[in-house]
Amino acid sequence: MAIHVTARQRARAQIIDEILEQARRQLASHGAASLSLRSIARELGMVSSAIYRYFESRDALLTTLIIETYDALGDEAERAAADSAGDADVERWVTTANAIRAWALAAPHEYMLVFGSPVPGYAAPDDTVAPGTRVTFALLSIVRDAAVAGRLTVHGDDVEPDALSHELARLAQVVDLPVPPAAMLATLAAWTQLFGLLGFEITNQTRGVVEDHGALFAATARLGARSIGLSDRPG
Amino acid sequence: MAIHVTARQRARAQIIDEILEQARRQLASHGAASLSLRSIARELGMVSSAIYRYFESRDALLTTLIIETYDALGDEAERAAADSAGDADVERWVTTANAIRAWALAAPHEYMLVFGSPVPGYAAPDDTVAPGTRVTFALLSIVRDAAVAGRLTVHGDDVEPDALSHELARLAQVVDLPVPPAAMLATLAAWTQLFGLLGFEITNQTRGVVEDHGALFAATARLGARSIGLSDRPG
DNA sequence: TGTACATCAGTGAACGCGCGTTCACTGATGTAC
DNA sequence: TGTACATCAGTGAACGCGCGTTCACTGATGTAC
Numbered sequence: 001m002a003i004h005v006t007a008r009q010r011a012r013a014q015i016i017d018e019i020l021e022q023a024r025r026q027l028a029s030h031g032a033a034s035l036s037l038r039s040i041a042r043e044l045g046m047v048s049s050a051i052y053r054y055f056e057s058r059d060a061l062l063t064t065l066i067i068e069t070y071d072a073l074g075d076e077a078e079r080a081a082a083d084s085a086g087d088a089d090v091e092r093w094v095t096t097a098n099a100i101r102a103w104a105l106a107a108p109h110e111y112m113l114v115f116g117s118p119v120p121g122y123a124a125p126d127d128t129v130a131p132g133t134r135v136t137f138a139l140l141s142i143v144r145d146a147a148v149a150g151r152l153t154v155h156g157d158d159v160e161p162d163a164l165s166h167e168l169a170r171l172a173q174v175v176d177l178p179v180p181p182a183a184m185l186a187t188l189a190a191w192t193q194l195f196g197l198l199g200f201e202i203t204n205q206t207r208g209v210v211e212d213h214g215a216l217f218a219a220t221a222r223l224g225a226r227s228i229g230l231s232d233r234p235g
Numbered sequence: 236m237a238i239h240v241t242a243r244q245r246a247r248a249q250i251i252d253e254i255l256e257q258a259r260r261q262l263a264s265h266g267a268a269s270l271s272l273r274s275i276a277r278e279l280g281m282v283s284s285a286i287y288r289y290f291e292s293r294d295a296l297l298t299t300l301i302i303e304t305y306d307a308l309g310d311e312a313e314r315a316a317a318d319s320a321g322d323a324d325v326e327r328w329v330t331t332a333n334a335i336r337a338w339a340l341a342a343p344h345e346y347m348l349v350f351g352s353p354v355p356g357y358a359a360p361d362d363t364v365a366p367g368t369r370v371t372f373a374l375l376s377i378v379r380d381a382a383v384a385g386r387l388t389v390h391g392d393d394v395e396p397d398a399l400s401h402e403l404a405r406l407a408q409v410v411d412l413p414v415p416p417a418a419m420l421a422t423l424a425a426w427t428q429l430f431g432l433l434g435f436e437i438t439n440q441t442r443g444v445v446e447d448h449g450a451l452f453a454a455t456a457r458l459g460a461r462s463i464g465l466s467d468r469p470g
Numbered sequence: 471t472g473t474a475c476a477t478c479a480g481t482g483a484a485c486g487c488g489c490g491t492t493c494a495c496t497g498a499t500g501t502a503c
Numbered sequence: 504t505g506t507a508c509a510t511c512a513g514t515g516a517a518c519g520c521g522c523g524t525t526c527a528c529t530g531a532t533g534t535a536c
Contacts, residue, residue: 008499008511015512031355033268038489049491050513058490116352118438120266132440156458164450171445188432188444189455193424196431203353205367209423210406215399220424223391227462243478243532250479273522284524285480293523 016054018044023065027109032119037061059122066128069110074134076103081138089146089230090222096139097194097221101201101214108202115199136191140175143187146230147179153229156182183229190224251289253279258300262344267354272296294357301363304345309369311338316373324381324465325457331374332429332456336436336449343437350434371426375410378422381465382414388464391417418464425459 022040037058041048055061080099084092104111114132118124146152159165159181168181177184197220200206201213210216226232257275272293276283290296315334319327339346349367353359381387394400394416403416403423412419432455435441436448445451461467 006500012512031268031352033266034355036489037491046512047514048489049493049515052491053512112352115434115438115440117266117268117347120269159454161450164445164447164454167445167447167450185451185454185458188451189428189458192431192435192455193428194431196427196429196434197423199350199431199434200427203350205350210399210402212399212402215396216402216420216423219394219399219420220427223420223424223462227458241533247479271522272524281479282481283522284482284526287524288479 012054015044019051019054019061020065020068023061024107024110027065027113028107031109032062032113032116035062062119062122063125063128065110066114066124067131069107069114070128070131070134072107073100073103073111073114074131074138076100077135077138081141085145086234088232088234089142089151090225090232091234092142092145093139093190093225093228093230094218094221096142098214098218100135100194101198101217104198104202111198111202115195116203137175139191139194140177140187143179143183143228143230144177146235147177147183149235151231151235152179152183153231154180154183155227155229156186158182159185186224186228190221190228193220193224247289250279254286254289254296255299255303258296259342259345262300262348263342266344267297267348267351270297297354297357298360298363300345301349301359302366304342304349305363305366305369307342308335308338308346308349309366309373311335312370312373316376320380321469323467323469324377324386325460325467326469327377327380328374328425328460328463328465329453329456331377333449333453335370335429336433336452339433339437346433346437350430351438372410374426374429375412375422378414378418378463378465379412381470382412382418384470386466386470387414387418388466389415389418390462390464391421393417394420421459421463425456425463428455428459 019040022043023035025043026035026039035058037051037055038048041051051061055064076099077096080096081092084095087095113119143152159168165181168184172179172181172184177187179187194217197206197217201217206213254275257278258270260278261270261274270293272286272290273283276286286296290299311334312331315331316327319330322330348354378387394403400416403419407414407416407419412422414422429452432441432452436452441448
């Protein structure tokens, strides 16, 4: 069995790419719900049934798109978190948040594919879960680095009620964050704030609120970072 | 011209209600994108063209649904804010946030109709803007009451950069909040945090993070309320 | 109070469209000997 | 290196479905005199 990439295999990989690229183009112009195999085939100059040589079904295509989208966003966030290592923790958080936002604004429909309304009739399989957590873990890694280095200043009282406090403690363990419940809670709040504002911006819900959405986003990210207890001084 | 409600008019109002009710049912089972006039008519035992006696087009139906959804949510939030008048400001914020969440969980697809991905091929007309702001203004009214009564403790430094600070000052004026930029920023952050977490919960993005989503939501709302500078003591 | 006319709700057929998926097929590429 | 066979990409027709919207129509309800 020769380990040898045949012309057929190269062509195949290339066509899969073209299908995905075309699918993303249609996502951008019509949204995920109306993504259609027939129109992708049409645009590619194929007959619609030919798509089935590459994807088992429309759902399989959607799954691939979702995974690739999560991975692209995850890459972006991980890179920002890694590249900013050594900066002040607050700056790392803001930088990574900004990277997420920049990616999302460049590909709003892909962002909405994974964070917007579920696509009707489509049930995301388990393969999408792991890639979906990458962005979040990139953000958490910044808090972890700070906590491990002893640079985290926990403020806020104990979390009420006790049951929630325990859940947060357990969660901190699961995601490997050596922080108390109050810091875990602040981290969740800062995390969800990021995606809340970003979602509002992308769906135009904040139109008119402010001119410079980038500045607002960065400022709220900074606020969140400080409430987590991240440090303003470089490590 | 007699001011007299005829049987025909009563029947008409009733059928419009039935159409909307059926539309909401379909929203719940299949999502907004695949909402169809034909299936609504079918379910109501009418012929599809009969719907056109009541709604000009599918888009007109969607617009009505969106406006009614915004209004239902707005009602809920305004009632919570009004009913809690006299409670501590922090509690009012949390109560109102919880009311928003309760409504959203009871009607997740309607929530997603207005806060999720835009419906493909549908452009929201201007009539939807004003009802859309009601939830937000209900929350803002709590901050306003606190500020007017001098119960707001602004913390946090001046907002950077200056341009954003000015924008926030202008925004505070537009929405009639007598608060400095830092408090305006914290308010926006708390506001978007609410909807960020709620969106995550509804789209199941926070599955596994925590068991008691209600407790988490309330706790982050309380955190946000305190970061705005709302008071823990009843006014 | 009764009649003539206007308004309106609902029908049923039709137009023209798009969709996902299956299937038997042709012809080109790759593999084993 | 050449031949025989297996694999695979792509075709084109078909199935069965659903959609929004228009239109000429019937028959019931409402209004003006």
